[in-house]
Amino acid sequence: MVDDRPGDVGGVRVVVAPDKFKGTLSGPAAAAAMAVGVRAVLPDAVVDEIPLADGGEGTVEAILATGATEHRLTVPGPLGDPVEAQFAMLGTTAVIESAQACGLQLISPTPRTSLRASSAGVGALIRAAWDAGATSVAIGLGGVACTDGGTGLVAELGARFVDADGEVVGPGELDRVVSVDLTGLDPRVTSTSFVAATDVTNPLLGPTGAAAVYGPQKGAGPDEVALLDQGLATVANVVESAVDGEPLRERPGAGAAGGLGWGLMALLGAEVRPGGDLVMDLIGLPDALKQADLVLTGEGKLDAQSRYGKGPVALAELAATHGLPTIAVAGMVDPEGREGTGFAAVWSLVEEVGGEAALHETAASLTEVTAGAVRHWREQR
Numbered sequence: 225m226v227d228d229r230p231g232d233v234g235g236v237r238v239v240v241a242p243d244k245f246k247g248t249l250s251g252p253a254a255a256a257a258m259a260v261g262v263r264a265v266l267p268d269a270v271v272d273e274i275p276l277a278d279g280g281e282g283t284v285e286a287i288l289a290t291g292a293t294e295h296r297l298t299v300p301g302p303l304g305d306p307v308e309a310q311f312a313m314l315g316t317t318a319v320i321e322s323a324q325a326c327g328l329q330l331i332s333p334t335p336r337t338s339l340r341a342s343s344a345g346v347g348a349l350i351r352a353a354w355d356a357g358a359t360s361v362a363i364g365l366g367g368v369a370c371t372d373g374g375t376g377l378v379a380e381l382g383a384r385f386v387d388a389d390g391e392v393v394g395p396g397e398l399d400r401v402v403s404v405d406l407t408g409l410d411p412r413v414t415s416t417s418f419v420a421a422t423d424v425t426n427p428l429l430g431p432t433g434a435a436a437v438y439g440p441q442k443g444a445g446p447d448e449v450a451l452l453d454q455g456l457a458t459v460a461n462v463v464e465s466a467v468d469g470e471p472l473r474e475r476p477g478a479g480a481a482g483g484l485g486w487g488l489m490a491l492l493g494a495e496v497r498p499g500g501d502l503v504m505d506l507i508g509l510p511d512a513l514k515q516a517d518l519v520l521t522g523e524g525k526l527d528a529q530s531r532y533g534k535g536p537v538a539l540a541e542l543a544a545t546h547g548l549p550t551i552a553v554a555g556m557v558d559p560e561g562r563e564g565t566g567f568a569a570v571w572s573l574v575e576e577v578g579g580e581a582a583l584h585e586t587a588a589s590l591t592e593v594t595a596g597a598v599r600h601w602r603e604q605r
C-alpha cells in the first residue's frame with residue numbers, strides 16, 4: 225500500500241519492500257510487520273509498503289497487493305489432476321505464476337513424475353487470461369515439477385507434437401517427436417506480448433541445462449535426466465528448424481522451469497527477463513523510489529542464490545541508481561548473502577532474537593529487528 229501523503233511530511237519517506245519469508249510470512253505480511261517497526265522509530269515518516277517477489281512463488285500475491293484484480297480457476301495440475309490457481313490482471317497485463325499450475329509443491333516427486341509432469345496448466349491460465357482481456361502476459365518461472373520444454377503449455381494452446389506415425393507425443397517421450405504442427409495454435413498468440421520472468425540463467429541442454437541441474441530435485445535419477453535432456457534436444461531441433469528462427473537453446477533462462485523459458489521464447493516469442501526486475505517494474509517500484517529517503521527489504525534467507533535476479537538484491541541495485549541506501553532484514557543470512565549484494569546493512573533475525581523467536585514469532589521479531597535497524601540508520605545519518 226502506497227502512502228498518499230507527500231514525502232516531506234515528517235521529513236522521511238521510507239519504502240518497505242520485502243519478499244516473502246518462506247514458510248512463515250507472505251510478502252504483504254512481512255511488509256506490514258516491517259512498517260510497524262519503522263513507525264515505532266520514525267512516527268512521522270511516510271511509509272510505502274510494497275511487497276516484492278522474484279517471479280516465483282508469491283509473485284501473483286505481490287501484484288494483487290498493488291490493487292490488481294484476482295482471477296481464480298481450476299486447471300490441470302502437473303500430473304493432470306485439477307488444481308486451483310489464480311492470476312492477476314493489472315490493466316490488460318496478466319501475471320501468472322507457473323508453479324501455481326505445475327509446481328513441485330503440488331506432488332511427491334518420483335522418477336516417474338519427473339518424466340510425466342506437464343506444463344499444460346500454464347496454458348490453461350494463459351487462455352483464461354485472454355478471456356479476461358489480456359493483451360500481454362507475464363509468466364513467472366521456477367519451482368515447477370515438469371521438464372517438458374513448455375510442450376504441455378503450447379499443446380494446451382493448440383500445437384501438436386507428433387511422432388513418426390503421426391501420433392501425438394506427450395511429456396516423458398519427447399525424444400520421439402519428429403514434427404510440430406502449429407496450425408491449430410490459438411490465433412491470440414500472435415497478438416499477445418509474452419514476458420518470461422526467469423529465476424535462473426541456465427541454458428536448455430547439457431550439463432548445466434534444465435534436466436541435469438533441476439531434474440534431480442523433481443525426482444529424476446541419472447536415467448531420467450538423460451531421457452529428459454534427450455527429449456528437450458529433440459524438440460529443440462524440430463522446433464528450431466520448423467520456425468526457422470535463431471537457436472534459443474543457449475540463451476540464459478532457456479532452462480528455467482524445465483525448459484519453459486525456452487518454449488516460451490521459441491514458440492510464443494516471449495522476451496526473457498530476470499524475475500526480480502520484471503516484478504519491480506510491474507509494482508511501480510521505480511516511481512516509489514524517486515521520492516524515498518530509505519529502502520528496507522528482506523526475505524527468509526539471504527544466501528548465494530539471492531544474487532540472481534532475486535527481489536531484495538535487484539531492489540538494492542535499483543535503489544543505488546537513485547542514490548538510496550537499502551537495509552536488508554532477513555530470517556537467516558549466509559556470508560554470501562552479505563558480501564557484494566549492495567546492501568548498506570544486513571540484519572539477521574536469527575542473530576538478533578535467536579532461532580526460536582525467528583521461526584515461531586516471525587512477525588514480532590521482524591518488527592523488533594526492523595526498529596533496531598532504523599534506529600541505527602538514524603543515529604548514523
Ligand SMILES: O=C(O)[C@H](O)CO
Pocket residue numbers: 365366367368369423424438479480481482
Ligand atoms: O523450476 C525449475 O526447474 C527451477 O526452479 C529452475 O527454474
